Amino acid sequence: MEESDRSHFNEMLDNQGNPREPYCRLNAWLSEKPSNFLSRKSKEAETIFRRLGITFAVYGSDEATERLIPFDPIPRILSAREWKTISAGIDQRVRALNAFLRDIYHRQEIIKAGRIPADLVIQNEAFLPEMIGFTPPRKVYAHIIGTDLVRVSEDEFYVLEDNTRTPSGVSYMMENRETMMRMFPDLFQSYRVAPVEHYPDALRQTLESVAPDPAKSAQTVVILTPGIYNSAYFEHAFLADSMGVELVEGRDLFVDEGKVFMRTTREPQQVDVIYRRIDDAFLDPLTFQPDSMLGVPGLFDAYRAGNVTICNAPGTGIADDKAIYAYVPDIIEFYTGQKPILKNVPTWNCSKDDDLAYVLDNLADIVVKEVHGSGGYGMLIGPTASKREIAEFRKVLQANPGNYIAQPTLALSACPTHVASGVAPRHVDLRPFVLIGDRVRITPGGLTRVALKKGSLVVNSSQGGGTKDTWVLED
Amino acid sequence: MLGRTAASLFWMSRYHERAQNITKLLEVAYRSAMVSQQGENSIDDWRFTLMSSGCDWAYQAKHDEITPRSVISFMVFDKNNPSSIRTCLEMARNNARSVRTGITAELWEAINTTWIEFAEVTPQSITQDRLPDFLSWISQRSHLFRGALLNTVLRDDGYFFSQLGNFVERADNTARVLNTQYWVLLPDNDVVGDGSMQNQRWSGLLRALSGLRSYRFAYPNAELTAFNVAEFLILRKEMPRSLAHCYQWIDDVSDDLGQFYGSRQPSLDLASGLWRDLKEAEMRDVYQQGLDDFLNDFIVRNNAFAHQLSKDYNFA
Incomplete structure (x- = not known):
């Protein structure tokens, strides 16, 4: 074990180097294992993952286009009390974001009240004018959300991103749990861990609850995937399989007289709910990107006619836009009348002159991100960047400041992680998965991503991050 | 069932069967070439392999003469030969992958493991003396596939x-x-x-x-x-x-x-x-x-x- 480092919050050890309550048994269990135990178990896990095909594709690399996300065998443990705060905060946040979406596509009260600049919403690339005046079933826009959280101290959790489009990673949450139960039954049994296995049922109930006609006895739900070459294809297949619904591609669907059907070996079958895992722009070549081969011509008209439900609704991306992000605390207060439970990271908007000036003066200490970027690409992490990288990024930023936001570097918490030298703290984040339909369902746990490199703060799998099973303890 | 799902299941099996058939043909060519007395006959054995699998034209477009080494590399490993064992196993797996929800875990593991292990083999490592073992491994894997199909699928x-x-x-x-x-x-x-x-x-x-x-x-x-x-x-x-x-x-x-x-x-x-x-x-x-x-x-x-x-x- 490395000596305790006070620059960040260590989730397992307190400042005296003693294990915190939820980690006591894990710490004792780890200490009685032989030194090669974790290496052996990691290899075992890798074999299982590869055999089951739990892989993700890396774009732009020719060889080995399917890779495994490294799996760290040491669980991250959250107490029931910690989880209560997190889930209350997420519940509050996703309700507010859905209210915000309904508002901006209808009366736009929040703009009229002067709580958010009109341009930021109306001129936003993620704002879909086609959605104005349309109300989806149960007034839910974002049904499936993955809220990215980081922890900086005992009680402080910050929301980094809301991911209201098509968040992925839930299959890893479930497979990680399966793997842990298989590999460490004794450790697992010594804790009372809240289960995650009902997620597919909850997802299906959520999707059925927002069908155009919820009274219909049998709803046909499908998952729409771009196909086997998509980076998250495994997850699409996994979810379809565990919900017992068809996994379709655009070419399997067609629209006739305003209704959506799938091509089967027999007569066409009408589809009620589409959980789509393709972006807005590709949904319907007649309404959006005309050269899309992934979508279904006429789908959007069928949607607006109320004959099919698309989850998440088109146009929800605006709720997780990085420029809107700074206003989420206002959004929460405006629609719920409550103070936000989870913190927002202070954000400088580089399109504002004052903010830009500050960011340029402090590049070495802060994080700069592209407004529409994701996956950890095109960002600068000041404290770990070289002088040259900072100088180069300065030019890029000055050329197009409106494309960037900046945030202070947070001291991400660290969890014990298996590394070459044994067990050492590595920085983590957390993505719990939320479902919004007839009610809000939050699965206890989520996906913990871990930066495997010492000192690194980038947890994205495309940048060498790994994952951990996340245990939420029951009272 | 989706029409595309039916197609994928049909082709998954078809490609796996084809991989096995090519394997058999190569085994026979290898064996006949070994026992045949004159060099000319031995080339005939390899030629029959190409003809029986409908690959003779594609082969001739790429190679000037028939040699055991180049027939083996063409029929086993060539990514551009639509009937090579490699292509067949990859297509079988891609079809299985696109209907991942329609097949059992046992069947998927059989087909996926075959592909992963095959893809790790370098063509250089399969010298003539290692060929029979390698071909017999492919045969075994394809029996496993078929066994999983017959024993686990609804x-x-x-x-x-x-x-x-x-x-x-x-x-x-x-x-x-x-x-x-x-x-x-x-x-x-x-x-x-x-x-x-x-x-x-x-x-x-x-x-x-x-x-x-x-x-x-x-x-x-x-x-x-x-x-x-x-x-x-x-x-x-x-x-x-x-x-x-x-x-x-x-x-x-x-x-x-x-x-x-x-x-x-x-x-x-x-x-x-x-x-x-x-x-x-x-x-x-x-x-x-x-x-x-x-x-x-x-x-x-x-x-x-x-x-x-x-x-x-x-x-x-």
């Missing part, structure tokens, strides 16, 4: 489509292997020379179709004759790679499919027509029509069945 439409793909491919392979060397099976061929040449060809054919041993049981005097070998591989339905066996299976599965859906499509009638003709045929009739004519006709009808099936059940 007997619904998905299963029926996977069986049809399997036997359409097998029937096609058997007919092509026979067609490539049909003259060896003409009855008047029995008496040329001392017969050792014929014996070797006949046993090669039987080996290529995994039937040498069972032939000895099926024909009590165990003697190899053109007539019996041809009958065994074409009309004897107890031989698992004969045309008759394939079509008896296809006809059975077609009936099941028709019953499952509650209606008979045109393709199912094509299948039963072909089965009826094989069931009623005798070798005399086959020779009368002309063996090569008979085989060509069969290949065309088998293709027509597969084509009609894909239309009837919205494969595309």
Whole structure:
């Protein structure tokens, strides 16, 4: 074990180097294992993952286009009390974001009240004018959300991103749990861990609850995937399989007289709910990107006619836009009348002159991100960047400041992680998965991503991050 | 079931069967080349492999002469050869992957592990002396695939489509292997020379179709004759790679499919027509029509069945 480092919050050890309550048994269990135990178990896990095909594709690399996300065998443990705060905060946040979406596509009260600049919403690339005046079933826009959280101290959790489009990673949450139960039954049994296995049922109930006609006895739900070459294809297949619904591609669907059907070996079958895992722009070549081969011509008209439900609704991306992000605390207060439970990271908007000036003066200490970027690409992490990288990024930023936001570097918490030298703290984040339909369902746990490199703060799998099973303890 | 799902299950099985057939052909070429006396014959063995798998043209476009080394690399590892074992295993896996939800975990693991392990093998490491072991490993893996399919898959439409793909491919392979060397099976061929040449060809054919041993049981005097070998591989339905066996299976599965859906499509009638003709045929009739004519006709009808099936059940 490395000596305790006070620059960040260590989730397992307190400042005296003693294990915190939820980690006591894990710490004792780890200490009685032989030194090669974790290496052996990691290899075992890798074999299982590869055999089951739990892989993700890396774009732009020719060889080995399917890779495994490294799996760290040491669980991250959250107490029931910690989880209560997190889930209350997420519940509050996703309700507010859905209210915000309904508002901006209808009366736009929040703009009229002067709580958010009109341009930021109306001129936003993620704002879909086609959605104005349309109300989806149960007034839910974002049904499936993955809220990215980081922890900086005992009680402080910050929301980094809301991911209201098509968040992925839930299959890893479930497979990680399966793997842990298989590999460490004794450790697992010594804790009372809240289960995650009902997620597919909850997802299906959520999707059925927002069908155009919820009274219909049998709803046909499908998952729409771009196909086997998509980076998250495994997850699409996994979810379809565990919900017992068809996994379709655009070419399997067609629209006739305003209704959506799938091509089967027999007569066409009408589809009620589409959980789509393709972006807005590709949904319907007649309404959006005309050269899309992934979508279904006429789908959007069928949607607006109320004959099919698309989850998440088109146009929800605006709720997780990085420029809107700074206003989420206002959004929460405006629609719920409550103070936000989870913190927002202070954000400088580089399109504002004052903010830009500050960011340029402090590049070495802060994080700069592209407004529409994701996956950890095109960002600068000041404290770990070289002088040259900072100088180069300065030019890029000055050329197009409106494309960037900046945030202070947070001291991400660290969890014990298996590394070459044994067990050492590595920085983590957390993505719990939320479902919004007839009610809000939050699965206890989520996906913990871990930066495997010492000192690194980038947890994205495309940048060498790994994952951990996340245990939420029951009272 | 989606039409695309039916297509993927059909092709998953078809490609896996093809990989196994190519493997068998290579095993036989390797073995014959080893026992043949003159160098020229040994090249013929490799040429038959290319012809039986329909790869001769593609091979000639790429290589000037036939050498064991380049045939092996072309038929086993070549990414651009649509019938190489590599391509077949990859296509089988891609089809399985696109219907991941429609197949069992056992079946997926069999097919996925085969592909992963195959992809890790470098062509350079498969020297001639390692070839037999490697081919026999591929055969084993393909039996595992088929075992997983037969033992774990629910007997619904998905299963029926996977069986049809399997036997359409097998029937096609058997007919092509026979067609490539049909003259060896003409009855008047029995008496040329001392017969050792014929014996070797006949046993090669039987080996290529995994039937040498069972032939000895099926024909009590165990003697190899053109007539019996041809009958065994074409009309004897107890031989698992004969045309008759394939079509008896296809006809059975077609009936099941028709019953499952509650209606008979045109393709199912094509299948039963072909089965009826094989069931009623005798070798005399086959020779009368002309063996090569008979085989060509069969290949065309088998293709027509597969084509009609894909239309009837919205494969595309």
